[in-house]
Amino acid sequence: MSQFQLSAEHEAIRSAVREFGEQEIRPVADEHEAEHRYPHDLLREAARYDLVAPHVPEEYGGAGMDTLGSLVVDEELWYADPGVGGSIAAAAFGSEMLLKYGEEWMREKWLPRVTAGETPxxxxxxxxxxxxxxxxxxxxxxxxxxxxxxxxxxxxxxxxxxxxxxxxxxxxxxxxxxxxxxxxxxxxxxxxxxxxxxxxxxxxxxxxxxxxxxxxxxxxxxxxxxxxxxxxGEGFYQLMEFFAPARAAVAAQSVGVAQAALDASVEYANEREQFDRPIAEFQAIRHKLAEMATSVEAARSLAYRAGSAIESGDDREATRLASMAKLFCSEHAVDVTDEAIQVHGGAGYVSDHPVERFYRDARITKIYDGTSEIQKNIIADGLL
The missing domain is CATH 2.40.110.10 (Butyryl-CoA Dehydrogenase, subunit A, domain 2)
Structure with missing residues (x-):
């Protein structure tokens, strides 16, 4: 059974990405969302902090992070904003194929440009x-x-x-x-x-x-x-090797947006008053927040377990846990962001608050890198 333990280095990575997200991503997230604008400038800025393709070895300009470290980066970028932060997290989609199967000239020519934020x-x-x-x-x-x-x-x-x-x-x-x-x-x-x-x-x-x-x-x-x-003729089999890391990354992304929705709901519940008191004092709201927090914590644990299995090199366990994590985390991200809108009431249904965007953004995690239905097939295949 795979185990995981976040080190002090992992927590330092989380703090650094959280700070970058709060200072650089969140202030401009709304305008990028409204204009459907890709964050070219932020990609280059993120590269200065080793947040673009952090798993790539240092010889090609990456940070050489382990799988758990990379998952923490994905989680925090999506916590900052799934659209803008997600663009940074997705900038290296394809680098794994070059790292494992590409010729050295391919890696030398293109990976430094990706890690520098010059191009996804x-x-x-x-x-x-x-x-x-x-x-x-x-x-x-x-x-x-x-x-x-x-x-x-x-x-x-x-x-x-x-x-x-x-x-x-x-x-x-x-x-x-x-x-x-x-x-x-x-x-x-x-x-x-x-x-x-x-x-x-x-x-x-x-x-x-x-x-x-x-x-x-x-x-x-x-x-x-x-x-x-x-x-x-080997492309399909090469591609299959990278689905476990990709699905673990989607699981971490799901955790990030769910945590963002939970934090926004806690803040709103403490500020919003009805019947002369904050809605955080009503049991119905308290129970919603408790269930949301439990879902987020359970999802995070499963995502990290999948990352630990990938790092261990146990392909069978990695495939099983990555599919479980992708399924569980994405489904619960949608549930948590949906409840966040409910906590906000009518205010959550408009773009004055970020939870309506979190809900829309979370929905894709159930589709890309293998739908929830595909993950269930994979999990069942492993059981049977």
Whole structure:
């Protein structure tokens, strides 16, 4: 059974990120939300504090944090604001693939730029007709010869791609052999300022509006053979290795927004008066706050247990606990933020208070990196 223990260093990380969030993120969160504006300047500022891709080794500009440290960063960035803080937390989505399977030139060229906040990285997986069904993807990469030598030509359509319009580099998952299922998918690395890529930002989202989400169209994108990440035909299996860390990160994000909603509710309950006394004195409100706090604490414990299992290298335990954490934390984040609106009453239903945004933002955690239904399948598979 995996155990976890936050060290003094982890708590120092929490304090540093909390301070950054209060001083730099929260004052501008509303305007970024209203304008659907990606926080380019804050990304560079966050990099000065090692908050962008903190798991990346120091040799590539990262902080070399362990899994628990990275989860604390994710939690606190989402505590500050899921849209702006979440953009910073998601800036390295794809770096793990380069770290484990990329060539050294890939790591040396791109990871220092990511960790410095110069550019986020994107990973193009989901498609309009294929989300959870990764094997069903229709994007194709066909071998060809070009002026520079052997290459692949990619055609296809990707949807819901984080950092899709703001990243200077991306990892694309495409089928190199459509007839062999799981073994026909390959990962490719490409800069985005080349012909054959069209990106359109998706702005009509319920929440996380400052975070960049895009639809991508690949029309004759030419990628040199040397830009294959890992092995041809092994992309699916490479990708599966990173779902446990990604799901643990979503669990931590869920904890962060739930904690923010709880803290806002406690503050409001002490200030708001009805019948000549603060509503915090009414049992109905006190019970809501007690249940919210218990959910947050239980979720945090499960998220950290998942992180500890990932750090231990026990893949089976990591997969099991990461899916449990992702399921539990995301479901309870939605419940807690919903109750936060109830505590605020009518005031919680408008944007004068942040809880309505927390509720909208929390909802995505039940969908991306594997829906709650997918997590239940994984957990049941492990049991049976």
């Amino acid at each position: 990285i994107a990973t193009a997986i989901s498609e309009p007709a294929h989300g959870s069904n990764v094997v069903g993807m229709e994007t194709r990469a066909e071998r060809a010869s070009g002026p520079a030598g052997d290459e692949y030509v990619i055609h296809g359509n990707k949807m819901w791609i984080t950092n899709g319009t703001v990243a200077d580099v991306m990892v694309i998952m495409a089928k190199t052999d459509p007839d062999v299922g799981h073994r026909g998918i390959t990962a490719f690395l490409t800069p985005t300022d080349v012909e054959g890529i069209r990106a359109e930002r998706i702005t009509n989202k319920l929440g996380i509006r400052a975070m960049d989400t895009a639809e991508l169209v690949f029309d004759g994108l030419r990628v040199p053979e040397e830009n294959v990440v890992g092995e041809v």
